[in-house]
Amino acid sequence: MTSTVFAPWEDAEAKPLIHFQNVTKRFGDFVAIDDLTIDIYEREFYALLGPSGCGKTTLMRMLAGFETPTEGTIHLAGQDIAPVPPNKRAVNMMFQSYALFPHLSVWDNIAFGLKRQNMPKHNITERVEEMLRLTRLEKFARRKPHQISGGQRQRVALARSLAKAPKLLLLDEPLGALDKKLRQETQFELMDIQEKTGTTFVIVTHDQEEAMTVASRVAVMDHGKIIQVATPDRIYETPNSVYVADFIGDVNIIEGTASANGEDQYAVTWSEGQAPLNATSTTTFAEGQKCHLAIRPEKVTINADKPEGVDNLVQGKILDIAYLGNISTYYVELPSGTVIKAQTANTRRIARRSFTWEDTVWLSWTATAGVLLAE
Amino acid sequence: MNRLSWFNVVSLTLGFAFLYIPMVILIIYSFNESKLVTVWAGFSTKWYGELLQNEAYLNAAWVTLKVAVFSSTIATVLGTMGAYVMVRGGRFFGRTLFSGMIYAPLVMPEVITGLSLLLLFIGIGLDRGVLTIVLAHTTFSMCYVSVVVSSRLVTFDRSLEEAALDLGCSPAEAFRLVTLPIIAPAVISGWLLAFTLSLDDLVIASFTSGPSATTLPIKIFSAVRLGVSPEINALSTLMIAIVTVGVISASLVSKRQAVRQQRETREAERTA
Amino acid sequence: MGLLWLILFLVGASFFGFLLPVATLSTPFLQYLLQAVILGGLAYLLWRSLDDSRRSAVSRNLLIGTPYFWLMALFLVPFAIVLKISLSDVALARPPYLPHFDWATGIGAFLAELDFENFVFLTEDDLYWKAYLSSLKIAVISTVLTLLVGYPIAYGMARTPAEWRPTLMMLVILPFWTSFLIRVYAWMGILSNEGFLNQFLMWTGIISEPLTILNTNTAVYIGIVYTYLPFMILPIYAALERLDESLIEAAEDLGCSRLLAFWLVTIPMSKNGIIAGSFLVFIPALGEFVIPSLLGGSGTLMIGKVLWEEFFSNRDWPVASAVAIVLLLLLVVPIVLFQRNQQKQQEADQ
Numbered sequence: 003m004t005s006t007v008f009a010p011w012e013d014a015e016a017k018p019l020i021h022f023q024n025v026t027k028r029f030g031d032f033v034a035i036d037d038l039t040i041d042i043y044e045r046e047f048y049a050l051l052g053p054s055g056c057g058k059t060t061l062m063r064m065l066a067g068f069e070t071p072t073e074g075t076i077h078l079a080g081q082d083i084a085p086v087p088p089n090k091r092a093v094n095m096m097f098q099s100y101a102l103f104p105h106l107s108v109w110d111n112i113a114f115g116l117k118r119q120n121m122p123k124h125n126i127t128e129r130v131e132e133m134l135r136l137t138r139l140e141k142f143a144r145r146k147p148h149q150i151s152g153g154q155r156q157r158v159a160l161a162r163s164l165a166k167a168p169k170l171l172l173l174d175e176p177l178g179a180l181d182k183k184l185r186q187e188t189q190f191e192l193m194d195i196q197e198k199t200g201t202t203f204v205i206v207t208h209d210q211e212e213a214m215t216v217a218s219r220v221a222v223m224d225h226g227k228i229i230q231v232a233t234p235d236r237i238y239e240t241p242n243s244v245y246v247a248d249f250i251g252d253v254n255i256i257e258g259t260a261s262a263n264g265e266d267q268y269a270v271t272w273s274e275g276q277a278p279l280n281a282t283s284t285t286t287f288a289e290g291q292k293c294h295l296a297i298r299p300e301k302v303t304i305n306a307d308k309p310e311g312v313d314n315l316v317q318g319k320i321l322d323i324a325y326l327g328n329i330s331t332y333y334v335e336l337p338s339g340t341v342i343k344a345q346t347a348n349t350r351r352i353a354r355r356s357f358t359w360e361d362t363v364w365l366s367w368t369a370t371a372g373v374l375l376a377e
Numbered sequence: 378m379n380r381l382s383w384f385n386v387v388s389l390t391l392g393f394a395f396l397y398i399p400m401v402i403l404i405i406y407s408f409n410e411s412k413l414v415t416v417w418a419g420f421s422t423k424w425y426g427e428l429l430q431n432e433a434y435l436n437a438a439w440v441t442l443k444v445a446v447f448s449s450t451i452a453t454v455l456g457t458m459g460a461y462v463m464v465r466g467g468r469f470f471g472r473t474l475f476s477g478m479i480y481a482p483l484v485m486p487e488v489i490t491g492l493s494l495l496l497l498f499i500g501i502g503l504d505r506g507v508l509t510i511v512l513a514h515t516t517f518s519m520c521y522v523s524v525v526v527s528s529r530l531v532t533f534d535r536s537l538e539e540a541a542l543d544l545g546c547s548p549a550e551a552f553r554l555v556t557l558p559i560i561a562p563a564v565i566s567g568w569l570l571a572f573t574l575s576l577d578d579l580v581i582a583s584f585t586s587g588p589s590a591t592t593l594p595i596k597i598f599s600a601v602r603l604g605v606s607p608e609i610n611a612l613s614t615l616m617i618a619i620v621t622v623g624v625i626s627a628s629l630v631s632k633r634q635a636v637r638q639q640r641e642t643r644e645a646e647r648t649a
Numbered sequence: 650m651g652l653l654w655l656i657l658f659l660v661g662a663s664f665f666g667f668l669l670p671v672a673t674l675s676t677p678f679l680q681y682l683l684q685a686v687i688l689g690g691l692a693y694l695l696w697r698s699l700d701d702s703r704r705s706a707v708s709r710n711l712l713i714g715t716p717y718f719w720l721m722a723l724f725l726v727p728f729a730i731v732l733k734i735s736l737s738d739v740a741l742a743r744p745p746y747l748p749h750f751d752w753a754t755g756i757g758a759f760l761a762e763l764d765f766e767n768f769v770f771l772t773e774d775d776l777y778w779k780a781y782l783s784s785l786k787i788a789v790i791s792t793v794l795t796l797l798v799g800y801p802i803a804y805g806m807a808r809t810p811a812e813w814r815p816t817l818m819m820l821v822i823l824p825f826w827t828s829f830l831i832r833v834y835a836w837m838g839i840l841s842n843e844g845f846l847n848q849f850l851m852w853t854g855i856i857s858e859p860l861t862i863l864n865t866n867t868a869v870y871i872g873i874v875y876t877y878l879p880f881m882i883l884p885i886y887a888a889l890e891r892l893d894e895s896l897i898e899a900a901e902d903l904g905c906s907r908l909l910a911f912w913l914v915t916i917p918m919s920k921n922g923i924i925a926g927s928f929l930v931f932i933p934a935l936g937e938f939v940i941p942s943l944l945g946g947s948g949t950l951m952i953g954k955v956l957w958e959e960f961f962s963n964r965d966w967p968v969a970s971a972v973a974i975v976l977l978l979l980l981v982v983p984i985v986l987f988q989r990n991q992q993k994q995q996e997a998d999q
Contacts (some may be wrong), residue, residue, distance in 0.1 A: 066539075066543055067542075067543075068539055068542075087542075087701075087705075088539070088542040088543055089542045089543070089544075089545045089546055089547055090545075093543075094543055094544065095539075095540070095543045097536045097539070097540055098536070099534060099536050101534065101536040101537045101539065101540035103537060103540075103541075103555055103559075104559060105558045105559060114541070114544050114554075115544030115545050118544060118545035118546055118550070119545055145645075146641075148638055148641060148642045148645070149641045149642070149644075149645050150645050151645050151646055151648070152646075154645075162540075162544070163543075163544075166544065166545070381805070381808055381809060382808075384801070384805075385801075385804065385805035385808050385809070386805070388801030388802055388804070388805045389802060389805040389806065389809070389817075392798065392799075392801065392802035392805070393802075393820060395798070395875070395878075396820070396821070396824055396875075396878065397820075397824075399832070399835035399836055399839055399875070400824070400827070400831075400832070400835055402835065402838065402839065402845055403831070403834075403835045403838065406838065414838055415838060415841070415843050415844055415845065415848065455715065455716045455719055456716075458712055458715055458716045459716040459720075461712065462712060462713050462716065462717075466712075466713060469713055471717070475713075475716075475717055475720070478717075478720040478721070478724050478725060479720070480988075481724070482724060484932050484933075484980065484984050484987075485977075486933070486935070486936025486937075486938075486953060486976060486977075486980070487936070487938065487953075488936060488938050488953045488956045488957060488973070488976075489731070489936065489956075489973045489976065489977060492731060492956065492960060492969060492970070492973055493724075493727035493728050493730060493731045493973070494723065494727050496727060496730045496731055496734060496966070496970070497723070497726060497727035497730055500730055512723060513723075515719075515723075516719070516720070516723040516724055519716065519719070519720075523716075547705075548705060548708075549708060573826055576828070577828045577829050577830065579829075579830055579939060580938055580939065580957075584960075594828070594830050597830055597831075597834070598830060598939075598943075601830075601834050601837065601943065602942070602943070604837070605834070605837050605838045605841070609834065610838075613828070613831040613834065613835070616827065616828055616831060617827050617828075617831065620823075620826045620827045620828075621823065621827070623826075624819070624822075624823055624826050625819070625823075628819055632815070
């Protein structure tokens with residue numbers, strides 16, 4: 003790997019900061035975390051993404067020390083942290099509710115953790131002011147949490163958890179309480195702060211857009227298991243399962259059977275009387291194996307006239323149009339009844355839109371546009 | 378918008394009249410010149426003067442106050458511990474018995490509580506006096522404190538305590554620096570409740586007090602058994618006045634705080 | 650674990666260590682100060698010798714143990730004593746019952762002397778039967794009366810404009826903070842033959858002869874309704890305040906008259922408040938002592954009063970204890986029902 007790209011997970015020599023080894027967590031009969039093994043590296047911005055109840059919060063609370071694994075071990079910087087209580091861990095957490103102490107000022111909230119470790123007074127002052135500057139809260143230092151806005155509270159929570167310069171910062175849905183616009187701004191701020199401080203961040207979120215924006219790697223979870231861990235672009239472009247493809251963004255899933263058709267080339271038989279679809283795949287499929295072809299709507303081209311020289315071509319009727327301003331999604335029903343979504347950017351004004359309801363159109367995509375998935 | 382019907386107005390008026398007229402009459406007639414309590418004979422404060430010279434009442438008041446201060450303070454400590462154990466204690470041996478013992482004294486008739494404590498004190502050879510009343514009052518009022526404090530703890534955002542631990546507090550520090558300051562209003566009202574319960578108690582004090590320690594309610598009870606007296610009217614008026622001033626000023630203070638906090642929150646959101 | 654028991658033992662020892670010197674009153678203050686210092690020092694040394702995880706275990710056990718121990722010693726043990734004495738016999742002794750536990754004869758001989766004689770006596774003497782029945786009757790009737798008086802007040806409060814409600818709330822709670830005894834006493838001057846009520850009624854000409862109210866059951870009903878009214882109003886008000894006004898509007902929209910909407914929507918929606926309030930009045934009313942002894946007459950039989958007299962006037966401790974046990978058995982049913990209602994409501998809230 004070249005040194006310009008940050009990708010320690012591809013380096014066999016790199017030592018992970020956090021190592022989960024076969025960790026299982028059960029609450030009574032309920033399995034929250036199911037035999038999970040992951041590595042998180044220093045300076046990473048690691049996102050745990052999944053629907054609520056998938057175990058991502060439990061995973062985070064085990065790192066913070068509020069839950070202990072039922073089985074397996076967790077290592078932080080090579081040390082087993084099972085016997086270390088939360089107050090002795092070099093890990094800090096930013097809570098979903100922010101958990102700001104209502105009876106203390108912003109300044110005292112940020113200084114709270116520093117005062118616990120017998121730091122000289124002037125060092126505390128210095129550090130708190132540094133944090134206030136970092137989060138642009140200098141003006142609000144003397145206010146109480148109820149005297150500042152939601153966005154400011156979020157920054158206080160961040161400053162407070164960063165003040166002790168932890169090896170690892172855990173963020174539990176850190177932007178969940180903010181409105182959309184503020185959330186987007188704050189995402190960049192978070193990335194900026196992460197880069198400046200060089201802290202390892204682990205963020206829990208159910209918002210896939212947020213995970214894609216901020217994270218260096220995204221771990222998609224379901225039912226206590228990690229389904230896929232990869233960089234955002236790989237998660238999107240090459241999901242390893244229908245679950246991941248479906249969870250991240252919009253996708254067309256076409257079910258069929260695969261048959262080899264040259265090197266890394268497969269023909270997917272998917273509907274009676276229709277030509278098989280062409281797709282490339284590096285994973286091998288047995289002859290006649292059931293498979294799913296996942297194609298992102300923006301990779302499907304829509305045309306009024308039959309295009310020439312394309313890998314895959316189907317004809318259908320426009321069933322519905324979702325106009326989103328910048329883009330439009332066309333829902334095209336094929337003769338077999340399957341509905342395929344195609345997205346185009348609205349580079350022209352709406353009056354000059356080329357398609358309307360009930361139009362017969364041609365959909366096409368290249369062999370490399372889709373991903374062939376076993377399940 | 379006024380949704381009150383005439384029926385509501387009448388029932389509220391009659392209801393509050395029923396609640397307050399007896400006390401108003403009592404207060405008015407404490408200023409009555411005559412010894413006959415039901416015949417008005419002109420304004421006078423002489424019964425207050427006589428009250429202040431009555432050493433027996435003053436002594437009883439002093440005993441009552443001592444008992445109330447000690448018992449409510451111990452009860453607040455024990456009750457807060459009990460509430461914390463019930464809400465945050467997790468599982469421990471005899472948890473059901475524990476919560477049963479917290480709730481049972483609330484519904485236990487006073488005569489039974491008094492009788493059983495008296496029998497205990499006699500059983501272990503403890504002479505009845507201020508100490509036994511304090512022990513008795515602490516026992517039943519700690520349960521009230523527990524209920525008041527635990528209802529606050531139930532709604533307490535657990536992540537605040539977790540945040541304190543996360544930032545390096547030991548569990549004891551987290552309680553002292555975060556939990557206690559936040560639940561302080563509930564602890565204070567628990568103390569006030571324990572205090573007034575102790576001031577008010579006749580039955581349990583009658584069982585557990587000895588000749589050396591007579592509380593004010595015991596004194597009042599033995600006096601009013603013989604009938605209404607203007608001196609007791611004056612004493613009652615004083616007690617009502619103290620409580621009223623205390624309760625009203627406490628609620629005004631807390632209301633003003635709540636209003637200020639609301640206003641500041643609104644302002645913060647607006648200027649953001 | 651052994652260590653924890655030692656700590657618990659120390660706490661227990663210090664507890665009784667404090668009690669006993671005071672009991673005799675001959676021991677000087679200095680002696681138990683010394684005890685405190687010794688015990689404190691011992692505890693401190695123990696604490697010093699512990700590592701972190703042990704310390705947190707110890708503090709957890711102390712936290713649970715202290716209130717636990719207190720309630721055991723001053724609630725459960727006294728209760729066991731009452732039970733024991735209820736099975737003993739009255740005697741001219743100090744304390745005035747037999748048998749006393751004696752280490753010499755052992756526990757077998759002690760147990761052999763206990764019997765249910767006092768309970769048999771309670772069933773034989775119809776004074777106790779009547780007292781139980783009359784307590785039940787008085788408690789039921791006054792609960793119903795309190796509900797009838799309290800519901801319209803709570804309903805009116807819930808319908809007043811929101812800015813008035815806190816004030817009304819405080820007006821309901823305020824009497825609760827003032828002395829119970831004084832509130833009962835206030836009625837003595839009103840209900841007596843030459844009292845204010847009779848003066849007023851004679852002045853209006855409704856009656857010509859004063860009514861005898863004080864020292865009758867009527868006065869007891871008035872006293873109970875008056876003193877326990879806040880307990881009835883508050884839960885009903887809490888239920889009614891949460892009631893969504895649009896439910897009533899929906900009922901009227903669907904063709905109910907106002908009265909019918911009240912009957913079909915408001916009353917069922919406040920059911921939990923009514924139940925809670927009724928138990929809060931019924932349970933203490935059943936064992937009430939002050940009200941019947943100040944407002945009631947010689948004909949007013951209530952079990953709390955009987956117990957008091959049995960104990961203080963007759964000095965019959967075993968019978969008083971037996972009366973207490975039976976009163977408690979009587980209370981178990983409503984208490985369990987109340988508890989269940991509260992639990993159901995809590996679950997519904999979540």
